[in-house]
Amino acid sequence: MAPPGHQVHPAGGDFVRVRTELALPDGFPPDVLAEAEAVVMDPPQSADREDATALPLVTIDPPGAKDLDQALHVERAGDGFRVHYAIADVACFVAPGGAIDREARRRGQTLYLPDGNVPLHPPVLSEGAASLLPGEVRPAVLWTIGTDSGARPVSVRVRRALVRSVEQFDYDGVQAAFDAGRPHPSVAALPEVGRLRRELAVQRGALEPQLPEQEITAGPGGWELARRPRNDVDAWNAEISLLTGMAAASIMTEAGVGVLRTLPAADDGAVGWLRRSAAALRIDWPEGHTVAELLAGLDPARPESMALYADSTRLLRGAGYTAFDGTPPEITTHAGIGGPYAHVTAPIRRLVDRFATEVCLAVTAGRPVPGWVRDALAELPALMSASDTLAGRVERACLDQVEAWTLAGRIGGTFGAVVLRAEDNRAEVLVEDPPVLTKAAGAGFVEGARVTVRLTAVDVERRRVSFERVADA
Incomplete structure (x- = not known):
């Protein structure tokens, strides 16, 4: 029986075996579902929650997304800019130590597969009461960041609020609106802020290798491989999240308590x-x-x-999470970002964000950090590391499976490829069509060269494909 949210492609071939091999949850325990249903029916009220429903926030997510963590509004303010970033207030639905909390700690993050996700929280929360769906009043943690003319932050305010998103957009739709000169007013200033933040990222030393990313899509004949597009809106929107995460890291490091995403600088x-x-x-x-x-x-x-x-x-090797409470950590920065950074913008999909957000709320309000947050800090790095590893294995297994399905009938065929890394008698190559990142056997590989490779074997059951270099004519 397929798990909830599981979709079987009409042409056949799905990912149940990947789920089974990696022991992915196929639902939620009854006590977790019961607690979620109860809290949705009678959500806790917060007397100090600001009414920000008049703020015309919008969301930008992949098409069809329902677990909407963030909504934004970007505007000019004097010589600079003002960024409003509303983040789903998951913590108001999750009782510390309760059934939902315990299950979320076991999972760590939402896992995404082509035929349906394995959510961190029950869908009644992640795709319902906690999600910043358009037209719905939702509890949120609202960040307001003021910047100077160069998009450098000069003020940060964070508080609980009620918000209402006015539109749900996807990246291509927003990009098309900008290209046509008709952007939504709530994001009209996004290109300016995004470009300025990209310039600052380079100045900080942020590293972003722009390698092509693989994507699995549902085509008329089955699952297909494609290159994942990344347009300007995608990059600009990511800069808003990074801006917020860096602000959160500054709040926590100054207070001496929190959890950061860290990466040592390369030697x-x-x-x-x-x-x-x-x-x-x-x-x-x-x-x-x-x-x-x-x-x-x-x-x-x-x-x-x-x-x-x-x-x-x-x-960029060695990324992890660093928790601290009273003793400053040796490493507070993330070399890939070029400064201190913390995860706070995706609490529906990632466990650590809920705790880091509570630290920021308490510190900025001049209140003690809740005991349930402090008690959890020490275990968060290990929980997140384990879930990151599992997420990587899930993504790789799904890609390997679709590569095998796609190439099964093409043994003996030749393909153009780019050599990414060359070693003795083998290389890591990017096959260009279909986009397959794989190893190829042979001698004489030169990094950065275009070569022709031949598909020599496909094992659909073991999700393996084999290539060899075709000798130059």
């Missing part, structure tokens, strides 16, 4: 290795340019750029 040896890689790829690295400046200036369509992006991911 000189790793940067030197990347510099040698750039030279081998014949990519000019101007004197005085940082890694961030170099990557930001590359053309992502060029094969040598893709190879260097792949190499630069070696500088």
